[in-house]
Amino acid sequence: xxxxxxxxxxxxxVGRIKYYLREGLLPPGRSMGVTxxxxxxxxxxxxxxxxxxxxxxxxxxxxxxxxxxxxDHPEEARPTLGVLHHALPIPxxxxxxxxxxxxxxxxxxxxxxxxxxxxxxxPHPRALAASLRELKRLGVPYGNEDLVPYARLAASVARLDxxxxxxxxxxxxxxxxxxxxxxxxxxxxALLRRLAQEAELRQRRTQARPN
Amino acid sequence: xxxxxxxxxxxxxVGRIKYYLREGLLPPGRSMGVTxxxxxxxxxxxxxxxxxxxxxxxxxxxxxxxxxxxxDHPEEARPTLGVLHHALPIPxxxxxxxxxxxxxxxxxxxxxxxxxxxxxxxPHPRALAASLRELKRLGVPYGNEDLVPYARLAASVARLDxxxxxxxxxxxxxxxxxxxxxxxxxxxxALLRRLAQEAELRQRRTQARPN
DNA sequence: CAAGAGTAGAAAGTAACACTTTCCAAGTTG
DNA sequence: CAACTTGGAAAGTGTTACTTTCTACTCTTG
Numbered sequence: 001x002x003x004x005x006x007x008x009x010x011x012x013x014v015g016r017i018k019y020y021l022r023e024g025l026l027p028p029g030r031s032m033g034v035t036x037x038x039x040x041x042x043x044x045x046x047x048x049x050x051x052x053x054x055x056x057x058x059x060x061x062x063x064x065x066x067x068x069x070x071x072d073h074p075e076e077a078r079p080t081l082g083v084l085h086h087a088l089p090i091p092x093x094x095x096x097x098x099x100x101x102x103x104x105x106x107x108x109x110x111x112x113x114x115x116x117x118x119x120x121x122x123p124h125p126r127a128l129a130a131s132l133r134e135l136k137r138l139g140v141p142y143g144n145e146d147l148v149p150y151a152r153l154a155a156s157v158a159r160l161d162x163x164x165x166x167x168x169x170x171x172x173x174x175x176x177x178x179x180x181x182x183x184x185x186x187x188x189x190a191l192l193r194r195l196a197q198e199a200e201l202r203q204r205r206t207q208a209r210p211n
Numbered sequence: 212x213x214x215x216x217x218x219x220x221x222x223x224x225v226g227r228i229k230y231y232l233r234e235g236l237l238p239p240g241r242s243m244g245v246t247x248x249x250x251x252x253x254x255x256x257x258x259x260x261x262x263x264x265x266x267x268x269x270x271x272x273x274x275x276x277x278x279x280x281x282x283d284h285p286e287e288a289r290p291t292l293g294v295l296h297h298a299l300p301i302p303x304x305x306x307x308x309x310x311x312x313x314x315x316x317x318x319x320x321x322x323x324x325x326x327x328x329x330x331x332x333x334p335h336p337r338a339l340a341a342s343l344r345e346l347k348r349l350g351v352p353y354g355n356e357d358l359v360p361y362a363r364l365a366a367s368v369a370r371l372d373x374x375x376x377x378x379x380x381x382x383x384x385x386x387x388x389x390x391x392x393x394x395x396x397x398x399x400x401a402l403l404r405r406l407a408q409e410a411e412l413r414q415r416r417t418q419a420r421p422n
Numbered sequence: 423c424a425a426g427a428g429t430a431g432a433a434a435g436t437a438a439c440a441c442t443t444t445c446c447a448a449g450t451t452g
Numbered sequence: 453c454a455a456c457t458t459g460g461a462a463a464g465t466g467t468t469a470c471t472t473t474c475t476a477c478t479c480t481t482g
Contacts, residue, residue: 035458116410128402158407191339196369199327246429
């Protein structure tokens with residue numbers, strides 16, 4: 001398959017394909033001479049994944065490259081999910097790297113209360129502390145007594161996530177699916193939450209004022 | 212308070228304050244002459260909110276303006292949460308407005324199965340259908356039998372959300388808090404999910420291979 | 423009362439990002 | 453052999469969220 005057909009089959013402009021090649025998101029095709037290269041179905045597939053990560057998942061090109069690198073080399077020292085958790089950008093972490101000791105302490109206590117063992121180099125506890133700090137500054141403080149119920153639900157969600165990944169045996173597919181499940185399910189969950197909010201609110205109103 | 216003090220107290224450069232004024236995110240101060248205006252504590256507070264929505268919540272300036280407008284005029288026809296749900300940008304919806312009938316139908320069936328009543332002009336079902344379509348194209352299809360458990364958990368999350376908002380009586384505060392809770396809790400929940408994934412996976416591994 | 427600092431408001435400039443466009447020389451097809 | 457396609461590099465583009473610069477004031481301080 002030449003680049004023009006790859007473009008047609010993946011519904012991606014040739015210029016954009018060249019851009020992804022340049023940026024190292026898409027592996028080059030087999031070169032069949034100075035001005036021609038041969039692409040395969042795996043390139044079509046990879047292009048779909050790139051679009052999913054960037055356009056749908058909101059990743060930058062650089063972040064997508066990191067994730068794809070993790071997907072391509074799943075067995076480098078860490079188990080798959082760990083690599084992905086480090087490669088995937090953290091939701092809403094931008095800017096201030098100020099580790100307010102109060103919230104850091106709170107998150108530590110939360111993880112202990114939940115008996116969640118988290119590796120020391122995980123970026124997530126710090127990011128969580130930053131979000132909690134922001135919420136507090138805005139006058140909506142969340143203490144661990146508020147967070148534990150959320151965390152229990154998150155654990156249930158995580159179990160569902162891992163169940164979906166359990167059925168996969170091929171290890172090279174596992175990493176890709178894991179990335180998709182982790183990242184693309186995030187907006188799905190956010191949307192379900194908003195829909196549930198509306199449904200719950202509607203129900204409350206009809207119950208509060210029966211007729 | 213003059214602009215320089217507002218800048219100091221809000222830790223925001225003067226230029227950026229002027230930009231927010233220009234863009235209509237920050238209401239102007241009381242003008243005390245051609246070259247001077249008086250700002251108050253509400254401006255400090257508003258600046259914090261703007262930063263939370265944009266830097267932390269990931270909203271664009273335009274989206275933040277819409278949300279703030281909804282926060283400022285809570286009682287225009289719709290109840291607060293409805294306005295916010297329309298003003299808040301949809302997680303990961305960008306681009307293709309193609310309403311694939313298959314997924315639209317699936318979402319409709321899902322909402323019926325859950326007995327969730329959603330208003331017709333809500334953008335969320337369409338966005339959900341788009342995300343489900345993408346997942347399917349990537350080879351990770353989610354049927355309603357997969358989604359219902361997630362939806363049940365989302366309903367529990369929504370109940371926790373609304374509980375937190377219940378304690379508020381002042382209606383002008385309600386809208387602001389609702390925006391903060393809906394938007395800024397989203398990354399918190401995403402982080403809890405990832406932490407739970409890691410904890411769950413660790414537990415599974417130790418159980419699978421006991422010592 | 424003059425000098426210097428601060429201010430509002432407008433306009434122009436900037437850095438990052440994700441592309442798209444243009445160009446070229448080399449190869450392929452009709 | 454003429455027209456088209458390709459890989460590869462370089463330059464250009466549109467958007468976003470600011471920052472910088474400028475001007476014409478005005479208030480404060482010595």
